[in-house]
Amino acid sequence: MLLFPWWVYLCIVGIIFSAYKLMTTAKEEEKIDQAFIEKEGRIYIERMEKEKERRMKRSVDEKDEQCENSAENNHSIA
Template sequence: MVLGVTWWVYIVIFLIFLSGIMAYRAMQAERKLEEEAAEKEGQIYMERLEMERDRRRQRSH
């Protein structure tokens, strides 16, 4: 025993710390996926707008 605390208490504290790190990494990965999905959706939207503009230009000529 170190400082009057049993060894399993240190293991529990370590696992809590490790769990926090893993949760933080998971949040970062999720945020990155959401940003990529939003960017892809925005790109699709911009392509549709451009196609509509081209279609309108062809109609007016």
Template sequence: MIIGVPWWVIMMILFIFLSGYMAYRAMRAERRLEQQFIEREGRVFIDRMEKERETKDRKEFMSQ
């Protein structure tokens, strides 16, 4: 007993805090991965739009 509290109660409290910390780390890592995915997909979309604009400009130039 430490300060009138059984050792297993203190261990459980420590495990709760440890579990919360690990959940926070996992949530942060997941958010980082999600952000990377969004940026990569956004880049693909922007590249496709630029390619379509170039194709459209070429067609307009050739028709003149």
């Protein structure tokens, strides 16, 4: 049973434990990173939608203004 000194077995157990902790920590960090990415993505999409609405509103306002201007300038004597 004791082919190696006791500290060699202790090192092997330490290596296995460290590998286990590395894997569990990596999974937890991946979950945290994914949640952060999803949150930032939602914020970005909301900003894009607000910008789209703002541009659509500005476009509609400009069209209304152009129609008013063309109606005012469309006075002909003939």
